Amino acid sequence: MDQRTPLPKPRRSDATRATILQAARQRFAMDGYERATIRAIAADARIDPAMVMRYFESKEKLFSLAVEFDLRLPDLTAVPRDQVGAAMVGHFLDMWEADDTLQVLLRTGVTNDAAAERMRSIFAAQLAPMIVEFTGEPALAPNRAVLVGSQVLGMALCRYILKLPPAVAMSREEIVGWLGPTLQRYLTEKALSSR
Amino acid sequence: MDQRTPLPKPRRSDATRATILQAARQRFAMDGYERATIRAIAADARIDPAMVMRYFESKEKLFSLAVEFDLRLPDLTAVPRDQVGAAMVGHFLDMWEADDTLQVLLRTGVTNDAAAERMRSIFAAQLAPMIVEFTGEPALAPNRAVLVGSQVLGMALCRYILKLPPAVAMSREEIVGWLGPTLQRYLTEKALSSR
DNA sequence: TCGCTTTGTCAACACTCGTTGGCCTACACT
DNA sequence: AGTGTAGGCCAACGAGTGTTGACAAAGCGA
Structure with a gap:
């Protein structure tokens, strides 16, 4: 045998x-x-x-x-269309505080190329597709993903990594109140307000 | 003599x-x-x-x-009030591309405490006072500074450090077009749209 | 010219790092 | 009993680090 x-x-x-x-x-x-x-x-x-x-x-x-990570993004088509920005901010705040994998990614991604590549793939494989599904237009989705990600990552950087005192002191409601409309615009505004 | x-x-x-x-x-x-x-x-x-x-x-x-650095912030009182957001975005893009000191700060600030402290002091000693001078209200200035900084740092992180392809591919005009209104709101909106 | 300070090179120290191989212990199975 | 094996510890290797001290040129005032 x-x-x-x-x-x-x-x-x-x-x-x-x-x-x-x-x-x-x-x-x-x-x-x-x-x-x-x-x-x-x-x-x-x-x-x-x-x-x-x-x-x-x-x-x-x-x-x-x-550094393996799943953003577990919510289904934006299930939330009222005028609240997707606030919903996203809230979800990302949850993600940052529930786990420290995102801290790993941010702390190491700036110097370690493997971590940077991982972040790139998260943007391309998780965030962008979800935005495609929400907006229905694949062309601008990568740009919207980067815009959303830049604001979320920036706030996380200030609050959880650099620990800028005002960022740490802000309440969850304040952050949602300020960042929500920003993400709302990045997610839904038709195109560049070329002015 | x-x-x-x-x-x-x-x-x-x-x-x-x-x-x-x-x-x-x-x-x-x-x-x-x-x-x-x-x-x-x-x-x-x-x-x-x-x-x-x-x-x-x-x-x-x-x-x-x-890591010594001066943001050389522009005098916002000298630009039309509805263009301060775009002006700030443009200025920060110039700063990021002219010098690599900001890259040093961001690359090291996430792990080195001295660099993180330097960033904190830049926010407190350069950005916040300039916003006080612009808005005339010292109370909310630290919050506005952090909001502006978070969006600018986040985009710089995506574009210059992580090199997310869509962020690298975006033109200067696109970035100003998207981020300008955001900073405009962070700088000028009276208070939280509490909704 | 001699001397002295500056500018630079070389070799080494003491330490920490990731990584390896050998040895010990506990225990399941026959 | 004996045997095999997996889990764990220990000491060490080789490479790379920041840092130091001795020593050689080079400039310059006297």
């Missing part, structure tokens, strides 16, 4: 694997790619640095797993 | 000092703080790494000099 073990992967403890991945995400989120050392991640996970290498072959592989 | 020479002799060291500083700015702008090594900077300046230490005592001191 073919006792040949077809087992694709050596069985390893899923629990510690998850622990390491979580610790890695936190470190990457706080320190960025270079300063988040394998040793620090291992210490957080209360484990030997060599274990990190056993579970994930290299720091780079570990990083690419830690 | 004052035989004391008031003019310091132009030493040759001033030239190399400037060369080093320029090379440092470029490296910091491209690679961020950690990956921009003293050795790489010295190689760019065609000089020995030890020289960098002699001229600037440490990497940290060199960095804090490389």
Whole structure:
């Protein structure tokens, strides 16, 4: 009989694997790619640095797993058309505060090319298609996606990364109140007000 | 009489000092703080790494000099009141493309605390006061500054750092056309449209 | 000319990094 | 009992880092 073990992967403890991945995400989120050392991640996970290498072959592989992300965008066709801007702001605020994967992406994306590529693919594969579905016009969707993303990323940068005091102090309602109309315009305005 | 020479002799060291500083700015702008090594900077300046230490005592001191920056904000009271938004967008685009100091700040500010503090001080000491002068109301100025900054930084992040293809492809006129009204509202709208 | 400061080079130190291989322990199965 | 194996720890390697001190030219005032 073919006792040949077809087992694709050596069985390893899923629990510690998850622990390491979580610790890695936190470190990457706080320190960025270079300063988040394998040793620090291992210490957080209360484990030997060599274990990190056993579970994930290299720091780079570990990083690419830690940075997997799904925006879980809402279905804009289901919200009143004059509230899509506010809905988007609210959704992104939730995303930023629920998880630290977005912090990882932003902290590392500015210096690490793999993370930057990941962000590019998120824009192209998640945000833009959703806008196509909402507006029905594929041509301008990439531009609208970038506009929306720029405002959302910029505010997240100021509030969660740079921690500019006024940005931190603003309430959720204030942010939605200010940014909502902006996104509303980026999402719905027909074309450039060429003036 | 004052035989004391008031003019310091132009030493040759001033030239190399400037060369080093320029090379440092470029490296910091491209690679961020950690990956921009003293050795790489010295190689760019065609000089020995030890020289960098002699001229600037440490990497940290060199960095804090490389990151000095003046936004050179325009006098908004001199432009037509319905064009302040577009004027600001144009000015920031000029700033981003003329120099790479802003790239240094953004690339390093997300992981290096000194750079983040510098950005905070730029907001508080340059942007906010200028908005106070424009609007005449000191209370909301910090909020307006953060809103303007978030949109401008976000677009710069997408265009110059992450290099999202649609953001790179957009023309200057398109960016001004889309972001101008946004900044216009952030700068002039009386208060939150509480709805 | 001699001396002294400046400008630069070279080699090395002490340290941290990612990564590797060897060894130990626990335990399931026969 | 013995054996195999997976999970984990330890010490070390090689490379790269910021930083330092000794030493060689080069300029310049006397």
